[in-house]
Amino acid sequence: MKASLKLLLMKTLSLALLITLSCISAFAQDFSDKITLVIHGGAGTITRANMSPEREKAYREAMNNALEKGYDVLKKGGTSVQAVEAAIHVMEDSPLFNAGKGAVFTNEGKNELDAAIMEGKTLKAGAVAGVTTIKNPISAAIAVMDQSVHVMMAGKGAEQFAKEKGLEIVDPSYFYTEARYKALQRAKEEEKTELDHDAKGEKGGKGEKGGKEEREIKKRPKTGFRSAEDLIFMEGRKFGTVGCVALDKYGNLAAGTSTGGMTNKKYGRIGDAPIIGAGTYANNATCAVSATGHGEYFIRSVVAHDISALMEYKGINLVDAANEVVMNKLVERGGEGGVIAVDRNGNIAMPFNSEGMYRGYIKGDGKREILIYKD
Known part of the structure; x- marks a missing residue:
């Protein structure tokens, strides 16, 4: 009798385990057809009149490569943070964008880089600011998020931390273009x-x-x-920050932003890119946002979080929330630029109030689009 009860208990537990695993598996697959990745490469005075066919082709190829790298991570079951890192690496390694290799120069003749990452599931975030020797600042931001108790590190301290964590360190001359x-x-x-x-x-x-x-x-x-x-390289009227937002198969969002700042900037100026809530924000309950534009206005308006707040507190959908902040609030305050955003259902928004914005997206079925101009 005892043996029969023991066998029955074991069968019951086995059945319960199978049901639990099935539920977990089913939940994990819920977002597989919704995986989404969106990128931007800067906003500003970007018009057909200012763009040669050769230059446009180069930008489109670089952006498509970034989309492919991030999408490949998502299709293989990688996380949204990993996808964001992969996509931004492509743009950081290209001299076309004001991030990493293509960073602009400060008034002192230096290249000072900022970056940030945030994941929507845990609301964990990491950022670095004013670094001059880290090849890929977005990876340093991820290291700060995952391997430290801090959110932001700056200057020499951030560089020392990145070196200790085994990230690639380069001579400052690497960033010269x-x-x-x-x-x-x-x-x-x-x-x-x-x-x-x-x-x-x-x-x-x-x-x-x-x-x-x-x-x-x-x-x-x-x-x-x-x-x-x-003109393509002129920062101040072209804001060359790069960014990426993603939704992975597990239903988790992430946002990342990387920049070389503004040409001729002075006195250790830091823009919105590494500031959580201003240029970068992610929350599974709402959306993931990466911004590009005149940083001072984005900081004062807390643009990225404002979009999330409209969704959370007022129940506004992603597109309407992003448009309200970028096309109305920001314009009223004199701010120029745009954002990319994605919510947990794979809906995307890419509003901008400047002449153009390098932007593109790819969806779960492989459908993609790369856009530059307003029309």
Whole structure:
């Protein structure tokens, strides 16, 4: 009798285990057809008139490669964080984007990089700011999230931490690109012209000469650049931050952002990219967001979290929430740029209020689209 009861108990437990495993397996598969990855490569004055066919082809190829790398991770069962890292690595390693290899120069002639990551399941996050020797800052941000008790590390401390964790460290010269260096020199020339204009036109420009100088400066293009290719590299009117948001087969969201900041920036300036809630945010209950634009406005408006908050507290859908923040609130406050976002159902949003934004997405069935211009 005891043997029969023991056998019955074992069968019952086995059945319960099978049912539990089946439920877990079924839940894990619920999001397999919804896996989604979205990327951006910067927003600003990006128009067909400023883009050569060769340059556009190069951008599209780089963005498609980033989509492929991230998508491959998701299709093989990788996590959203792993997919975001893979996609951003592609853009960090390309001189086309203002992140990693293509980072712009500060006023001092340095390349200072920022990055952040956040996962929606646990709300864990990591960021690095003002680093100059870490080849792939997004990986350093992930290391901060996963292997430290902190959220953000900056400067030499962040670099030491990355080195201790075995991340690739490079000489600062690795980040040098001729186009970015020339952009710095021209930005300084433009800055000097504006200062000269202030001195001559406003303080001593009451006479005919001063008035003429003022009129001539107003006639000059605001960019101060000589060619369409130069314009592509101009930060301030083109914000070259890169980012990625993803939904994996487990239903988890993640957002990552990486940037080289703004050309000619001074005094250790940090933008919105590494600031959780401003340029980067993820929450499984709402969405994952990565932003690109004039960082100061995104910080003051807490753009990424604001989109999530509208969804959480007001029940607004992803597209409407993103549009409200980027197309209304941000515009009213004078901020330029855009965001990419995805929710737990695989819905995406890519609003921007500038002339253009490098952006693209790929869905679970392999459908993809890469867009650059407003029209």
